[in-house]
Structure formats: C-alpha cells, structure tokens
Amino acid sequence: MSKDDNRNKLKYVIVSPRNNGGGAIVLHVLCKYLNAxxxxxxxxxxxxxxxxxxxxxxxxxxxxxxxxxxxxxxxPLLAKMFKRYYFNYIDVPIRGLPRKYLPWVDDNTIVVYPEIAKGNFLKGKHVVRWLLYHHTYKDGEYDKEKDLFVCYRHVFNDHKLNPKEITLCCPYFNLDLYKRTNFGERSATCYIVRKGRNRSDLPASLDGIIIDDLLEQEKVEVFNKCKYCISFDTETAYSRIAALCGCISIIVPEPGKSVSYYRNEYNKRYGIAIGFTDTEIDYAKSTIGLLQKEHEKMNETSKNSVKDFTEYCCKHFDNKLGKD
Structure with a gap:
C-alpha cells in the first residue's frame, strides 16, 4: 500500500469532555479543521x-x-428555564461537528486522547495523546511503545514522552464575539479562577464577579464592563480575551515564580500583565495592539498546525493501518 493510499484511509476520533472549557474547545477545533x-x-x-x-x-x-x-x-424546550443544567448544550463555541456514538473504532482510526484521559478505553490501535496541560500519567495508563505524544504548547511538554517536541497548537478565537464594545468609563474588577482553584494564595473571597461559570456571551459582557480582570489561572486563554475586550488583564504569578517564567520566547503574553507592578501594567497597555494582530493571524496558523499534524501522523503510522 502506498503512502497516498494510507493517507486516504486515515480516520480520526477525538475524545473530549462535554464542556466549553479551553481544552474541549481546541479538541473541537481539531475535528473542525481535520474535516476541512x-x-x-x-x-x-x-x-x-x-x-x-x-x-x-x-x-x-x-x-x-x-x-x-x-x-x-x-x-430546545427547557434550556431557557434551566440554563445551568443545560450549560454545555446551549453555549457551544463550535457546532455542527460529526459525532461518534459507539465506543469502538476500526483498525484504520487514529484516536486522539487529551492528557486527562487515562488508558485506551476505545481500544484504538493507533493512539495520539495530546498534552493540553501538565499531565499526570502513571505506568499502565499509556503504551510506552506505541502511543504518539504531541503537546499543545512548549510549557506543557514532557520531553521523556515527546522528545522531538511535536506540537499541535490550534487555538480558536471568535473575533466577532471577543472584542471591545465599551470605550467609556470602567471601574469594576472581575476574576478568573479555573485551574487556580487549588492555589495556596487564592483568597477566601473575591470582591468581584468570577467569570468561570458564565456563558460565553456573559463573559464578554462582564469583560466589557470591568476595568481589571485578575486571573489565578496562569494559562487560561480568557486572560487574552479579557484584554481584547478592554480590560487591564493581570495574571497573579504563582508563589516563587518570576515574570520571566511566564513571559519568554515561546509566549510574549502581549496585552497581559504578570503581577501588579507599574511596569507590567504599562506593558499590558502598550502591547494590546500586538495581541490583536496576533489573534488575527491565529486562526490561519491553527489550520496549518493541524495540517502539519496530519502529515506527521501519516508518517508515524505509515504501514500500520489496518494491521494488527
């Protein structure tokens, strides 16, 4: 079988939680661009x-x-009355994707698991494990010989599992939604907790709206009302979105970690302050234009990253499709 034949036979199943968190969104983006x-x-x-x-x-x-x-x-009938119960069904950033209902795959399918998925419950013969965050794998929860590891960003990579630092980075930003609409006075402060909920320095109470559980449109509305957005999750994309909506967006660094830990050659953190110093606030304000330009290019970059990923999969799984 030629490489072109193998390429034509490749199929993908992307395993995802049913939510609208950042990890689930990029898993859906992957499916969207693979279909495209x-x-x-x-x-x-x-x-x-x-x-x-x-x-x-x-x-x-x-x-x-x-x-x-x-x-x-x-x-369709009950979501308006019971919004929280139907949260992940009415607030779906990417719609219209094909869904697999039955939990098994054939020999020509590549199963993509996020790092939160342990084991291989779909029994896929060709497995990709996508490190969307810092992983917690233990022995027996992945196949050391067969599984292909890729990372979403350099900071999440494990060089023992992915020594070549193969990267699949496909963020998706709806710039028709994530934008500034309030150019008037602002005074309030909102907060992002998310993956920072277990931090030892997280205050017992916060004096503003926590946006974590709001619908996407509601988050944008809050960002457009507030002057400051303070995040205890150092990796969430919502810090960027807050900045795009006009907030002074501030990440609270984890105890013992410096600004250079978060802002480096891999991530300039345009439009975002690391901590509360005047220097950082000035940086956030002065680089907001660069953040906007970065996002305008990001969706096209995402498509190219997915294309590179398919090329790597074709090469890695070549001559293995349809075989035991």
Whole structure:
C-alpha cells in the first residue's frame, strides 16, 4: 500500500469532555479543521476519563450517553428555564461537528486522547495523546511503545514522552464575539479562577464577579464592563480575551515564580500583565495592539498546525493501518 493510499484511509476520533472549557474547545477545533482538510473525523464524548475496569467503563458510558441524549433532545424546550443544567448544550463555541456514538473504532482510526484521559478505553490501535496541560500519567495508563505524544504548547511538554517536541497548537478565537464594545468609563474588577482553584494564595473571597461559570456571551459582557480582570489561572486563554475586550488583564504569578517564567520566547503574553507592578501594567497597555494582530493571524496558523499534524501522523503510522 502506498503512502497516498494510507493517507486516504486515515480516520480520526477525538475524545473530549462535554464542556466549553479551553481544552474541549481546541479538541473541537481539531475535528473542525481535520474535516476541512478532507479527513473523516468525529467527536466522541465521554463522561469518565480515568482508567476504569471494563465493566465500570461500560456502566459509566451507558449512563453518560443516556443523560447526554436526553439533554440534547430536551434542550430546545427547557434550556431557557434551566440554563445551568443545560450549560454545555446551549453555549457551544463550535457546532455542527460529526459525532461518534459507539465506543469502538476500526483498525484504520487514529484516536486522539487529551492528557486527562487515562488508558485506551476505545481500544484504538493507533493512539495520539495530546498534552493540553501538565499531565499526570502513571505506568499502565499509556503504551510506552506505541502511543504518539504531541503537546499543545512548549510549557506543557514532557520531553521523556515527546522528545522531538511535536506540537499541535490550534487555538480558536471568535473575533466577532471577543472584542471591545465599551470605550467609556470602567471601574469594576472581575476574576478568573479555573485551574487556580487549588492555589495556596487564592483568597477566601473575591470582591468581584468570577467569570468561570458564565456563558460565553456573559463573559464578554462582564469583560466589557470591568476595568481589571485578575486571573489565578496562569494559562487560561480568557486572560487574552479579557484584554481584547478592554480590560487591564493581570495574571497573579504563582508563589516563587518570576515574570520571566511566564513571559519568554515561546509566549510574549502581549496585552497581559504578570503581577501588579507599574511596569507590567504599562506593558499590558502598550502591547494590546500586538495581541490583536496576533489573534488575527491565529486562526490561519491553527489550520496549518493541524495540517502539519496530519502529515506527521501519516508518517508515524505509515504501514500500520489496518494491521494488527
């Protein structure tokens, strides 16, 4: 079989949680761009990501699927009355993607697992593990010989698992939504907690709106009302979005970590202050134009990153498709 034949046979299943967090969004972006490139790619939603026994997996999958299908069917009628219950069904950044319902794949399918998924519950013969954040893999939760590791960004890479630092970075920003609409006076402060919820320096209470659980449109509305956005999650894209919406966006550095830890050759953090010094606030204000330009280029860069990823997969899994 030629390489071109293998390329034409490649299929992808992307495993994702059913939410609108940053990790889930880029998993959907991957599916979107794979389809745009002509590949067969589907989303597989799972309600359980650690490594269960086979019985427990099937039980969790059946219960999740029943609940998920009920929410999909009832959302058009009940979502307005029970917004929080239907949160992840009415606030979907990327819609219209094909979905895989049954939990098995054929021998020509590449399964893409995010780093929160342990084991290989779809029993894929060709597995990609995408390091979207710092991983917590233990022995037995991945195949050291067969699994292909890629990272979303340099800071999340593990060089033991991905020594070549293969990168798949495909952020997606809806610039028609994420933009400044309030050019008047601002005074309030909002907060982002998200992955910073376990930090030892997180205050017991915050004197402003926490945007974590708001719908996407609601987040943008808050960002356009507030003067400051303070984030205890040092890696969230919402710090960027807050800046695009006109906030002075500030990341609170983790104890013992310097500005240079967060701002380096891989990430300039345009439009964002690391800490509360005048120097950092000035940096955030003076580089907001660079942040806007960066985002205008980002969606096209995402497409190219996905294309490079497919080339690498074709090369890595060449002569293995359809074989034991």
């Amino acid at each position: 490139l002509g590949y067969e790619a589907e989303m597989f939603y799972s309600g359980y990501f650690s490594k269960p026994g086979i019985f427990f997996f099937w039980y969790k999958w059946i219960m999740f699927t029943i609940k998920d299908l009920w929410k999909l069917a009832s959302a």
